[in-house]
Amino acid sequence: MQLDFGAVLVDWRLLGVGVLWTLGLTAVATVLGMVLGIACAWARAHGPGWLRWTVGTYVELIRNTPFIVQLFFIFFGLPAAGVKLTPETASMIAMVLNLGAYATEIIRAGIEATPRGQVEAALSLALTRAQVFLRVVLPPALKRVWPAMVSQIIIVMLGSAVCSQISVEDLSYAANLIQSRNFRAFEAFIVATLVYLVLSVMTRRLLNWLGPRFFFGR
Amino acid sequence: MNDFTLWDILRNLLLALRWTVALSLIAFVGGGVVGAALLLARLRAGPLLDRAIAGYVQLFQGTPLLMQLFLAYFGIALLGVEVSAWTAAAFALTLYTSAFLTEIWRGCVSAVPKGQWEAGSSLALGFGEQLRHVILPQATRLAIPPTVGFLVQVVKGTALASVIGFVELTKAGSMISNATFRPFAVFGCVALMYFALCFPVSMLARHLERRTHGRRA
Numbered sequence: 251m252q253l254d255f256g257a258v259l260v261d262w263r264l265l266g267v268g269v270l271w272t273l274g275l276t277a278v279a280t281v282l283g284m285v286l287g288i289a290c291a292w293a294r295a296h297g298p299g300w301l302r303w304t305v306g307t308y309v310e311l312i313r314n315t316p317f318i319v320q321l322f323f324i325f326f327g328l329p330a331a332g333v334k335l336t337p338e339t340a341s342m343i344a345m346v347l348n349l350g351a352y353a354t355e356i357i358r359a360g361i362e363a364t365p366r367g368q369v370e371a372a373l374s375l376a377l378t379r380a381q382v383f384l385r386v387v388l389p390p391a392l393k394r395v396w397p398a399m400v401s402q403i404i405i406v407m408l409g410s411a412v413c414s415q416i417s418v419e420d421l422s423y424a425a426n427l428i429q430s431r432n433f434r435a436f437e438a439f440i441v442a443t444l445v446y447l448v449l450s451v452m453t454r455r456l457l458n459w460l461g462p463r464f465f466f467g468r
Numbered sequence: 469m470n471d472f473t474l475w476d477i478l479r480n481l482l483l484a485l486r487w488t489v490a491l492s493l494i495a496f497v498g499g500g501v502v503g504a505a506l507l508l509a510r511l512r513a514g515p516l517l518d519r520a521i522a523g524y525v526q527l528f529q530g531t532p533l534l535m536q537l538f539l540a541y542f543g544i545a546l547l548g549v550e551v552s553a554w555t556a557a558a559f560a561l562t563l564y565t566s567a568f569l570t571e572i573w574r575g576c577v578s579a580v581p582k583g584q585w586e587a588g589s590s591l592a593l594g595f596g597e598q599l600r601h602v603i604l605p606q607a608t609r610l611a612i613p614p615t616v617g618f619l620v621q622v623v624k625g626t627a628l629a630s631v632i633g634f635v636e637l638t639k640a641g642s643m644i645s646n647a648t649f650r651p652f653a654v655f656g657c658v659a660l661m662y663f664a665l666c667f668p669v670s671m672l673a674r675h676l677e678r679r680t681h682g683r684r685a
Contacts, residue, residue: 314620314666315659316627319638323659326651404530411532415631422534435542443535450530 258437261428268424269445275338275420276407276453279345283406284399286346287353292383294354295361305354312351317409320344325416341413349406356398360391393466400457404450411446421445472648481657484640488665491626491636494558496619499565506570511577512595521570528567534628536560541632557629565622572618576611577603613680617673620666627662637661 290305297305312320325340335343364387372386392399414423425442429435510521528536540560544551580603588598630639641658645651 310667310670311659311663314624314670315662316624316638318627318630319641319655319659319662322638322642322651323655326645327655328652330650330652408530408532411534412628412631422532425535425538429542436539436546439535439538439542443531443539446532446535447527447530 253437254434255437255441257432257434258428258441261424261431264424264428265421265441265445268419268421268442269449271418271420271423272407272410272449275341275345275410275413275418276403278342279349279406279410280403282346283349283403284353286350287357288388290350290354291357291361294358296379296383309351309354312348313355317344317348318412318415320348321412321416337413337416337418340416341410341418344413345406345410348409349402352402352406353399356395356402357391359398360393360395361387363394364391389466392461396458396461396465400454400461403457404453407453408446408450421449472644472650474653477644477648477650477654478657480644481637481640481654481661484635484637485661485665487634487636488623488626488638488662491554491557491561491629491634492619492623495561495565495626496622498558498562499569499622502562502566503569503573506566507573507577510570510574511599525567525571528564529571533560533564533625534631536564537628537632553629553632553634556632557626557634561622561625561629564625565618568618568621569615572614573607573611576607576614579610580606609680613673613676616669616676620669620673623666623669624662 290309293301293305321341321344324344325335325337328335328340368386369382372382377386410420411422414420414426417423421442425438429438432438506521506524510518513521537557537560540563541551541553541556544556544559584602584606585598588602593601626636627638629636630642633639635643637658641654645654648654
């Protein structure tokens with residue numbers, strides 16, 4: 251048995267493009283998924299009954315099915331219903347919906363831990379309901395749950411490796427392409443796996459640094 | 469060409485569901501055994517082994533399960549052993565599960581106050597006796613809800629075995645969808661079957677969680 255990593259590393263451009271796709275998809279999914287999660291968490295805490303039920307069903311459906319099936323349903327299933335999507339758009343939608351469902355539960359836990367007195371104090375200062383939610387309840391809630399949120403974002407990033415199965419040219423797609431050219435399958439996947447490991451460590455650091463600066467103040 | 473009724477689709481998917489369940493159980497039981505061994509090693513061992521196991525956990529938690537499956541599939545073959553998709557999937561999922569379970573259980577053991585260990589050794593109990601009579605009964609109570617919850621992750625993880633060609637529910641779904649040209653119905657059914665499998669387990673985990681920690685205020 252002889253391992254030849256050089257044969258894989260000469261294709262570093264392919265791997266680089268793959269990394270950019272993986273990071274890009276993750277970045278968009280993070281932003282949109284969190285917006286969706288915040289909206290759904292609000293709906294579950296304060297919305298009318300039917301909306302709570304709808305959001306609850308959405309969250310449970312996503313959390314209890316594999317990401318790959320969600321992706322296949324969106325990419326292969328929806329065109330049959332008349333919605334045609336490119337692989338990239340389908341992946342994007344699947345990742346946003348997936349992260350959104352988990353984010354809903356995570357953020358809701360943070361919102362529920364808000365002391366009642368803070369809401370009452372804010373209302374007594376004549377803030378509107380929306381202002382109370384966005385300025386008083388949400389920031390400390392995000393702060394409380396940020397570590398869980400970061401973990402979930404990384405899980406979504408690692409899960410996005412599956413998007414290569416519908417030919418999105420992400421990191422795992424690059425590894426597959428390289429191994430199909432030089433038959434160095436083991437080496438190609440070792441390299442890709444290590445790159446994923448580095449990405450997940452760096453993303454965790456970045457998000458831990460970004461969180462306090464962007465979402466909830468230091 | 470044959471016409472496929474919805475019942476044909478469902479029947480074939482249900483047949484494939486067996487393999488999803490079987491693979492989940494193998495990974496869960498195998499992962500539990502390996503995870504418990506790693507936990508024991510971590511409790512007993514010096515800092516070096518402790519770091520090695522921490523690295524093992526980080527490796528499996530910080531890389532995609534899909535890559536782990538590919539590595540198992542191509543890696544074992546590289547050693548000169550003919551490997552089926554079934555073996556590779558069971559192997560990779562077992563290691564993956566063991567990494568998560570050992571980390572969950574370590575948290576539960578370290579949640580037991582240190583004084584309990586000390587009380588055990590002041591009664592002249594050996595390490596094994598302390599573990600068996602003092603620590604594990606308390607740690608197990610804490611460990612059951614998250615362990616049941618993780619079973620859901622394992623079931624969902626088995627869907628990735630389809631990518632290396634193991635015919636379980638997801639792979640069967642792709643094949644049937646290619647044969648019937650009804651991807652919407654087929655993948656809809658596949659999703660609902662996973663849901664039917666996972667949702668009760670999720671509910672059970674949540675119920676156990678509430679019972680262990682009491683109702684939240």
